[in-house]
Every structure is written in C-alpha cells, then in structure tokens.
Amino acid sequence: MAYARNQLRLVVVGHVDHGKSTLIGRLFYDTGSLPEGKYEQLVAIAQRRGIPFEFANLMDALQAERDQNITIDTSQIWFRTAKREYVIIYAR
Amino acid sequence: MQHDHLDALESESIFIMREAFAKFDNMAMLWSIGKDSTALLWLARKAFFGHVPFPLVHIDTSYKIQSMIEYRDRLVREWNLQLVVGMNTPVLEAGNTYPNGRATRVECCGMLKKDGLQQVIEHYGYTGIIVGVRRDEDPTRAKERYFSPRNANMEWNASDQPPEFWNQFKTDFAPGTHIRIHPLLHWTELNVWEYIEREKIPVIPLYFDDGTGHRYRSLGCAPCTFPIQSTARTVAEIVAELKATKVPERAGRAQDQESEDAFEKLRRDGYM
Numbered sequence: 394m395a396y397a398r399n400q401l402r403l404v405v406v407g408h409v410d411h412g413k414s415t416l417i418g419r420l421f422y423d424t425g426s427l428p429e430g431k432y433e434q435l436v437a438i439a440q441r442r443g444i445p446f447e448f449a450n451l452m453d454a455l456q457a458e459r460d461q462n463i464t465i466d467t468s469q470i471w472f473r474t475a476k477r478e479y480v481i482i483y484a485r
Numbered sequence: 486m487q488h489d490h491l492d493a494l495e496s497e498s499i500f501i502m503r504e505a506f507a508k509f510d511n512m513a514m515l516w517s518i519g520k521d522s523t524a525l526l527w528l529a530r531k532a533f534f535g536h537v538p539f540p541l542v543h544i545d546t547s548y549k550i551q552s553m554i555e556y557r558d559r560l561v562r563e564w565n566l567q568l569v570v571g572m573n574t575p576v577l578e579a580g581n582t583y584p585n586g587r588a589t590r591v592e593c594c595g596m597l598k599k600d601g602l603q604q605v606i607e608h609y610g611y612t613g614i615i616v617g618v619r620r621d622e623d624p625t626r627a628k629e630r631y632f633s634p635r636n637a638n639m640e641w642n643a644s645d646q647p648p649e650f651w652n653q654f655k656t657d658f659a660p661g662t663h664i665r666i667h668p669l670l671h672w673t674e675l676n677v678w679e680y681i682e683r684e685k686i687p688v689i690p691l692y693f694d695d696g697t698g699h700r701y702r703s704l705g706c707a708p709c710t711f712p713i714q715s716t717a718r719t720v721a722e723i724v725a726e727l728k729a730t731k732v733p734e735r736a737g738r739a740q741d742q743e744s745e746d747a748f749e750k751l752r753r754d755g756y757m
Contacts, residue, residue: 465643
C-alpha cells in the first residue's frame with residue numbers, strides 16, 4: 394500500500410537499561426517534537442519525587458513505569474518530520 | 486485512483502469492525518457525540534452498507550453541553566440509529582458529583598462515566614464494546630490493543646496484553662468479561678479531521694470558533710471541559726491549525742490534570 398511507504402514504522406529493541414527510552418526521549422526533545430509543557434511537567438515530577446530528571450521518563454505513561462524506571466508493554470508514538478511521518482514502537 | 490493514507494486507515498477500521506461483528510453476538514458501540522466516535526459511526530455505516538447493525542451507547546452524565554444532546558437526537562433520527570442511553574441515576578439522585586462539590590473530578594468521572602458504562606454492559610450483557618480511542622491522544626492509550634480484554638470489573642491490565650501480529654486478534658472472553666474493540670487506534674487527531682473534511686461528516690459545531698475566538702478541541706462535560714483559543718471556523722482551518730500546534734489534544738480536559746496519574750487510574754479501572 395502507498396501508505397505503508399509514506400509512514401515509516403520504527404521499532405527500538407535492546408538490552409535492559411541500555412537506553413532505548415532515553416534515545417526516544419532525546420529524539421523528541423532535540424527535534425522540538427514534544428507537546429507544549431511536557432518537559433516542564435516531567436522536571437516538576439522528578440523534583441517532587443526527589444530524583445534526577447532523565448530523558449527516559451519523557452515516555453512514561455504509567456505510575457509503575459515512573460516508580461520502577463522501566464517501560465511496560467509497548468507504546469506507539471507518532472513523530473513527524475517535513476519529509477515523512479514515523480510511528481515509533483518501543484518495547485521493554 | 487491513488488490509494489492514500491486515509492483510504493488505508495478507513496479500510497483497516499472497517500476490517501476491524503467487521504471482524505468484531507463476526508465474532509461477538511452481543512456487541513455495542515460507544516458514541517460520545519465527539520468527533521472521533523462520530524467518525525467511527527460514519528465508518529460503521531460504510532462497513533455495513535448504511536445500516537448500523539448494533540446499538541449505540543451514549544453514557545449521559547447529565548452534565549453534557551445541551552447542544553450535544555440535540556445533535557445526538559437529530560442524527561439518531563436521520564440515520565435511523567438504535568440508541569441506548571446509560572445514566573448512573575443513583576449517584577445523580579444522591580447528588581454525589583463534582584459540580585455539587587461532593588466528589589473530585591476524577592471520582593465524578595469514575596462514577597458517572599465508568600460506572601455508568603459498567604451498568605449498561607451488565608444490563609444488556611454486551612461482550613464486545615467498540616470504542617473510538619486513539620493511540621496518539623494519550624500515553625496510556627498508546628499502549629492499547631485493537632482488541633483489548635477487560636476482566637469482570639472492567640479493569641485493564643497494561644502489563645498483560647495479548648500480542649497482535651499480522652492481524653491475528655484474541656477475541657475470546659470469559660463469562661462476565663468483555664473485549665473493547667478499538668478500530669480508530671492507529672488514527673491521529675489530524676487524520677480524523679482530514680477524514681471529516683474528505684467525507685463531509687456532520688460534526689457538532691462546538692468544534693468551531695463561535696465568534697469569541699474559542700473552540701472546543703475535545704468534548705466532555707460542561708464543568709470540566711474548556712474551550713481553547715482558536716479562530717478556526719471550518720474543518721479545513723482546524724486541519725491547518727493542527728499541523729502547526731504543539732498543544733496536547735486533551736489540554737482542556739480538567740480531570741486529566743488532577744494528579745500525575747489521574748487519567749491512568751481512570752483508564753485502569755475501565756474508563757474508555
């Protein structure tokens with residue numbers, strides 16, 4: 394299908410604690426792709442918990458992920474450049 | 486004719502709905518009157534050649550914006566829809582709601598929407614519920630499946646979900662449980678508006694600037710949903726606005742912001 398060629402699906406796999414979530418967090422931050430207020434919100438959460446801010450936390454959705462510094466199951470997120478649309482799939 | 490991304494999304498959604506209809510004897514579709522579930526309703530009419538073969542369930546909290554109810558009833562007449570209205574009457578009669586100051590926003594959502602839905606599912610014995618949630622609207626919904634199993638208490642366990650490879654879906658359910666079916670899972674907010682524009686789907690005018698420089702981007706109950714600043718008066722203008730914005734879609738939904746895991750708790754307990 395034409396759509397399958399336009400939309401690039403990308404999956405990040407790797408050993409535990411080797412930076413999969415960090416990579417995606419940085420990608421969104423460095424390309425200015427985060428929703429407004431997201432970065433500030435995450436910094437505030439880290440401060441409230443008394444832990445250092447990490448880019449990996451940008452993708453956290455569940456309280457258990459924030460508590461244990463892990464990714465649970467998978468997530469699919471949309472990422473857009475001028476050239477094409479990406480769906481990034483990341484797993485634990 | 487060129488096959489574009491909207492055609493691909495449309496055929497995927499129609500495929501999911503037809504699969505679900507073949508697997509579940511007693512199925513219903515949630516219709517919140519918002520843009521997503523109205524686009525889904527449009528897709529259901531296409532999937533089943535103009536006639537929607539299952540009831541539409543609207544969970545009415547009694548706090549919906551009045552024009553939503555008028556618009557709902559008009560489409561029910563025009564499209565010959567079977568409408569089931571769910572309402573958590575005991576809680577409303579006791580007045581234990583957020584607008585009465587007797588519940589937090591999240592507690593109020595839990596009772597009026599989540600419990601209201603559970604009452605309808607139990608009463609009618611539905612085993613399949615079609616819901617118009619999308620992965621891109623919220624990080625917890627980004628973890629969802631097309632066919633999402635719920636236990637007898639409607640709970641969602643994000644850490645134990647069936648894999649969905651190559652269009653193989655788990656549609657088994659134990660007695661008393663049900664499956665949520667999510668045909669719009671892979672659509673983005675932008676895709677939905679592009680599709681509304683292409684198909685000329687009649688959406689509720691609350692989504693457009695009424696002349697005050699504000700419009701609703703996401704619709705809910707009047708006390709907890711706020712319009713955003715926008716001068717978009719047409720679907721084309723909304724599409725253009727979304728291509729440029731970085732404000733998240735649910736920014737005007739106050740219940741999500743009550744605590745860092747407010748929306749996660751609601752969803753884990755069975756909220757849409």
